[in-house]
Amino acid sequence: MKRPRAQAGDGEEGHRRRPPLTEATLAARALRLERLVGRDPENLPGWLRQTRGEARWPAAIAILVAIALQLQLPQDLAFTPHWLLPVIELLLLGFLVVADPNRIDRERPVLRAAAIGLVIVASLATAWSAGRLVYRIVYGGGTNDAVVLLLNGGAIWLTNMIVFALWYWEGDRGGPAARANARDDYPDFMFPQMTSPHAAHRDWEPHFVDYLYLSFTNSTAFSPTDTLPMSRWAKLTMMGQSMVSLATVALVVARAINILR
Numbered sequence: 351m352k353r354p355r356a357q358a359g360d361g362e363e364g365h366r367r368r369p370p371l372t373e374a375t376l377a378a379r380a381l382r383l384e385r386l387v388g389r390d391p392e393n394l395p396g397w398l399r400q401t402r403g404e405a406r407w408p409a410a411i412a413i414l415v416a417i418a419l420q421l422q423l424p425q426d427l428a429f430t431p432h433w434l435l436p437v438i439e440l441l442l443l444g445f446l447v448v449a450d451p452n453r454i455d456r457e458r459p460v461l462r463a464a465a466i467g468l469v470i471v472a473s474l475a476t477a478w479s480a481g482r483l484v485y486r487i488v489y490g491g492g493t494n495d496a497v498v499l500l501l502n503g504g505a506i507w508l509t510n511m512i513v514f515a516l517w518y519w520e521g522d523r524g525g526p527a528a529r530a531n532a533r534d535d536y537p538d539f540m541f542p543q544m545t546s547p548h549a550a551h552r553d554w555e556p557h558f559v560d561y562l563y564l565s566f567t568n569s570t571a572f573s574p575t576d577t578l579p580m581s582r583w584a585k586l587t588m589m590g591q592s593m594v595s596l597a598t599v600a601l602v603v604a605r606a607i608n609i610l611r
Contacts, residue, residue: 395543395544395547395550395552395554395555396551396552396553396554396555397529397537397543397544397554397555397556398532398535399532400530400531400532401530401532401553401555402453402455402530403453403454403455403526403527403530404453404454404526404530404555404557404558405452405453405454405557406446406447406450406451406452406453406454408557408558408559408562409516409519409558410443410447412512412515412516412558412562413439413443413468413472413512413516414443415508415512416439416472416476416508416509416512416513417436417439417440419505419506419508419509420435420436420475420476420479420509421433421436422505423479423502423505423506424493424502426482426486427479427482427483427486427502427506428475428478428479429474429475429478429479435471435472435474435475436475438471439468439471439472439475442464442465442467442468442471443468445464446461446464446465446468449461449464450527453530454526454527454530455527455530455531456527457527457528457531457533461527462525462527465520465525466520468516469513469516469517469520472509472512472513472516473513473517475509476506476509476510476513479506479509480506480510480594480598483502483503483506483598483601483602484597484598484601487601487602487605488601494609495609496606496607496609499602499605499606499609500602500603500606503598503599503602503603503606506598507569507595507598507599507602510569510591510594510595510598511562511565511566511569511595512562512565514565514568514569514587514591515558515561515562515564515565515566516561517587518539518561518564518565518584518587519558519561521538521583521584521587522537522538522539522556522561522584523536523537523538526558529555529556536580537580538579538580538581538583538584539556539561539564539577539578539579539580539584540577540578540579540580541556541560541576541577542576542577560577564577565591568588568591568592568595569591569592569595570595572592572595572596573592574588
């Protein structure tokens with residue numbers, strides 16, 4: 351009798367061809383298993399179940415810092431009129447604080463539109479200032495004081511970091527309110543606590559400070575560090591931030607060194 355021909359996945363050869371199991375793969379399998387068996391929500395980690403929502407004040411403070419940095423920039427680097435975009439940002443922030451002041455857990459189209467609008471306006475102000483700075487460095491003009499140049503470049507770099515942190519915070523799994531209500535099990539950013547739940551408190555979930563740290567490391571390392579982008583929009587956004595940060599830092603430092611010489 352003839353022995354049946356070995357299949358591609360049988361034996362040592364098939365075992366060798368299987369891709370290695372990573373922590374992210376194991377975490378994804380665990381999530382699928384939990385949905386299949388209908389695990390008790392109380393036993394799920396905090397980022398997968400409904401929670402109280404995070405406090406608004408950390409993001410509000412970061413936005414106020416960004417507005418202050420925009421206002422201290424010189425007229426030739428700021429959007430004209432100088433006060434217009436900061437005032438719009440303040441009005442949108444005030445509306446969000448009044449409408450949903452404590453915990454961010456209310457999913458309303460008007461609140462979502464105001465939050466996204468605030469980030470868009472802040473992005474426009476930062477992009478304009480960064481573009482003006484790069485233009486003046488490349489084509490001449492502007493200050494010849496290295497200290498002033500470094501201060502202006504640092505302010506734009508810091509504002510850019512805050513703006514991208516807001517994009518990550520508002521985009522991941524539909525925003526803070528949607529995360530509080532556990533609308534989506536599939537994260538756009540995979541934090542270490544998600545792949546190693548045994549190393550974190552069971553109530554842990556990403557808050558604004560986590561996204562601020564993500565934005566800072568991406569601005570300084572120009573690549574992901576401990577948090578991985580999972581969705582395409584997250585990868586493209588991180589790539590764009592790295593490009594802007596690298597161009598700003600490289601040109602400002604090079605110009606400052608040239609002035610000092």
